[in-house]
Amino acid sequence: MxxxxxxxxxxxxxxxxxxxxxxxxxxxxxxxxxxxxxxxxxxxxxxxxxxxxxxxxxxxxxxxxxxxxxxxxxxxxxxPGKEKMATQCLEHEEKLKLFCEEDGEAICLICMQSQAHRGHTVLPIQEAANDYQVGDTTDLREPIAQTHTYLSGEIP
Structure with missing residues (x-):
């Protein structure tokens, strides 16, 4: 919904x-x-x-x-109970235990079997969290600033 x-x-x-x-x-x-x-x-x-x-x-x-x-x-x-909603599939009301790499979203076991995710690469959610974890972002400040400048039309 x-x-x-x-x-x-x-x-x-x-x-x-x-x-x-x-x-x-x-x-x-x-x-x-x-x-x-x-x-x-x-x-x-x-x-x-x-x-x-x-x-x-x-x-x-x-x-x-x-x-x-x-x-x-x-x-x-x-x-109260928002935490429960964040860990539950809105469609199936099942616990979100998996991560679909193609769609970039947490899914439940039922979603994994659905047409929408069949054949996709699916990982346990904790493993995906470790793989996608961002470390120190200080080295990203310059590229982000350059991208912002480019997108705002202020190309040097």
């Missing part, structure tokens, strides 16, 4: 969810920013970030039902 409340642009819970013509939902700020970036290269018709169906700039509508659902999900995550 929670995955339906995630924006496919920012990958966070939807904030001010809006629906575009094809039925996909995004955060108002995310789809607005997407439209601003896309309009530089085209006219008013822009492809949906999810399915590529064209929609008109500004044609999105607030999705109040989804907004209410997101609020309930947020309330649930603030209640």
């Amino acid at each position: 929670a995955e339906e409340a995630v924006c496919s642009i920012c990958l966070e819970l939807l904030t001010e969810p809006v629906t575009i013509g094809c039925g996909h939902n995004f955060c108002r700020a995310c789809i607005t920013r997407y439209c601003e970036d896309a309009v530089r290269g085209s006219g008013n018709a822009i492809p949906c970030p999810s399915c590529r169906a064209e929609f008109q700039i500004g044609s999105f509508r607030l999705n109040t039902q989804l907004r209410n659902l997101v609020e309930k999900i947020k309330e649930q995550s603030l209640k």
Whole structure:
């Protein structure tokens, strides 16, 4: 259920969810920013970030039902027992014991057998945590600063 409340642009819970013509939902700020970036290269018709169906700039509508659902999900995550939710599969309510390398996510034993993960490289979650653990990040400051400069258009 929670995955339906995630924006496919920012990958966070939807904030001010809006629906575009094809039925996909995004955060108002995310789809607005997407439209601003896309309009530089085209006219008013822009492809949906999810399915590529064209929609008109500004044609999105607030999705109040989804907004209410997101609020309930947020309330649930603030209640005592949040730790339990973070270690449990939202779909199967099983303990997350595995890590799917292809999808980069923790999964349960049932998920591993599903079509979505069949044939993927799966590790015990603790082993994956050790493999993906980041050590000292001080040596990453310079590349991160360079990337930020490049992305902001301030290329030297």
